[in-house]
Amino acid sequence: MEKQKIVDQRCRRVLQFVSDHAESLARQGTVVEAFRSKGGKRTGPYCYLAFRESGRQRRIYLGAEERLVGEVRSLLERIQGPLRRRRFLQREKQRVRRSHRRHKAKWRDELAQIGLRLKGNEIRGSTRLALLRADWALGRAGCPEGDGHG
Numbered sequence: 001m002e003k004q005k006i007v008d009q010r011c012r013r014v015l016q017f018v019s020d021h022a023e024s025l026a027r028q029g030t031v032v033e034a035f036r037s038k039g040g041k042r043t044g045p046y047c048y049l050a051f052r053e054s055g056r057q058r059r060i061y062l063g064a065e066e067r068l069v070g071e072v073r074s075l076l077e078r079i080q081g082p083l084r085r086r087r088f089l090q091r092e093k094q095r096v097r098r099s100h101r102r103h104k105a106k107w108r109d110e111l112a113q114i115g116l117r118l119k120g121n122e123i124r125g126s127t128r129l130a131l132l133r134a135d136w137a138l139g140r141a142g143c144p145e146g147d148g149h150g
């Protein structure tokens with residue numbers, strides 16, 4: 001009975017701490033499980049809420065009470081969720097932009113092989129290519145490269 005009272009007090013203190021420091025815990029903080037060895041036996045897990053405060057690492061002992069550990073984890077997920085989603089979307093946006101640049105460079109090279117160039121998203125040089133093909137069709141010039149005619 002006495003042990004349960006202590007666990008309940010710790011639970012209230014920790015949950016109060018998390019709600020009071022939600023702004024700083026939105027950027028950082030995690031639940032850490034630690035194990036100890038004593039006399040060749042491994043004991044644990046002993047759980048802590050680890051975070052930084054004024055540039056220093058801090059931790060609050062949560063104990064082995066799974067109910068408290070689960071509550072703190074779910075609170076942190078809810079608090080940190082928006083920032084994690086925003087960071088994920090920023091990384092995806094960067095990935096898509098890099099991919100777009102690579103594909104556009106490849107397309108630019110392919111267009112250059114047939115005498116065209118890319119200006120923004122516009123293909124240019126088609127007038128010159130059309131004149132070359134007209135000259136070739138009339139027999140006044142050699143075959144344009146890449147046309148497949150001998």
